[in-house]
Amino acid sequence: MTEIRVLTDEAQYRAHSTLFRRAMHWGPPTDEQWPIVLPSYEPGRVLAAFEGDEMVGTTQSFGSSMVVPGGAVVPHAAVSRVGVRADYTRRGVVSALMQEQLSTLPEPVATLRASEGRIYGRFGYGLAGRVRFLRIDAKKAVIPGSPAGRVRMVDPDTSDKLLPELHAAFGLDRPGQISRWPGWWARALDRKTEAENRVMVVHSGPDGDDGYVCYKVSEDKDFKHSMEIEDIAWANADAWRDLWIYLTRLDLIDEINVDAALDDPLNWLFEDPRVVCTKDVYDQIWLRLVDAPRMLAARTYGVGEPVVIEVHDKLLPANDGCYRVSADGAERVDQQADITIPVELLGAVYLGDTKFSDLAAAKRIEGSRFAEADALFAGPVAPLCSTFF
Ligand SMILES: CC(C)(COP(=O)(O)OP(=O)(O)OC[C@H]1O[C@@H](n2cnc3c(N)ncnc32)[C@H](O)[C@@H]1OP(=O)(O)O)[C@@H](O)C(=O)NCCC(=O)NCCS
Known part of the structure; x- marks a missing residue:
């Protein structure tokens, strides 16, 4: 037992x-x-x-x-x-x-990273956010113009204190981003000391520190230098552009590898947009609506006709029921449903990464008015979670 x-x-x-x-x-x-x-x-x-x-x-x-x-x-x-x-x-x-x-x-909500795609659906987790793995040809990467602010390298003692503050100030910039707990930073800071060549760089603009990047460079037997971006965050477009100017003007680097949101506009920074190559797209956020009514009420919705969604949750039956979702919000109702959906698939559409109409096409959900539901749940930016745990 x-x-x-x-x-x-x-x-x-x-x-x-x-x-x-x-x-x-x-x-x-x-x-x-x-x-x-x-x-x-x-x-x-x-x-x-x-x-x-x-x-x-x-x-x-x-x-x-x-x-x-x-x-x-x-x-x-x-x-x-x-x-x-x-x-x-x-x-x-x-x-x-x-x-x-x-x-x-x-x-009211839990997320995890899944080692295998078939494990967590039965526990109500849905694939709610994907990420692009990008490779930048650093030798050809030209960003025209001059930086607007300045960058400075910081030592581990400074970054141990500064990076958590900066991440708390501007790291929560998209749906799916999560705050970091002290134990996360303890592990991350340790990762920085494991390799002596890990570098931390902070950007400042007119209002002070507003961006940072942590990276590591490795060199193979043919003297090819590859950079891995381990952590990057910025508060505004100038900081984002300046960090990339710094990274792509570093000597010796052949390629830069970074994870980015599906809609990250990085390629538009460069004279030649082809220097940014998507090498892979993989699943990142598996999301479980623990308290579905609270989570449905917590987010905003796009414009469109209201829909009534009936949720089924085998493990947490308190989530079972019908919810009316409109541009004004979501509430539990006693009405005929347009769409019937298991809680793991409601998790999959919650951050806007997946569409109801795609789930319907794949015969994963039943009902009608999927286009209306798509319009309500769509968001202006793709989700991302830059914090690995
Ligand atoms: C994945 C893991 C946690 C599953 O634990 P487990 O105790 O064997 O799972 P359960 O016995 O509770 O299985 C529940 C159901 O999920 C299925 N299942 C479990 N793991 C699965 C897997 N990796 N692939 C497909 N199905 C799986 C079982 O077949 C079972 O199905 P059923 O209810 O229809 O019979 C365990 O196999 C493990 O530790 N794997 C290696 C480490 C790992 O990948 N951890 C996850 C990190 S994100």
């Missing part, structure tokens, strides 16, 4: 970390790594499944907040470290963990 417990002490956290890492085929955390990993264990949010005294499965969440379409910021749970011991898989362990976690999360 699987029992789910909330873990409370460091020894259990370390066992949790070891179990999760082994499920991912990684080694356990080393003594050197552990002090940096430990702050990411938030009391009350770490769950494990037990068979008798043996820990056999893990999950946890980090308390955060998320931007929804229209710009409101709502409490959000970042779910992570989901793993089951290899000798206990396919016996319902993760199902028990997910049921307990979803029933006890204080936040």
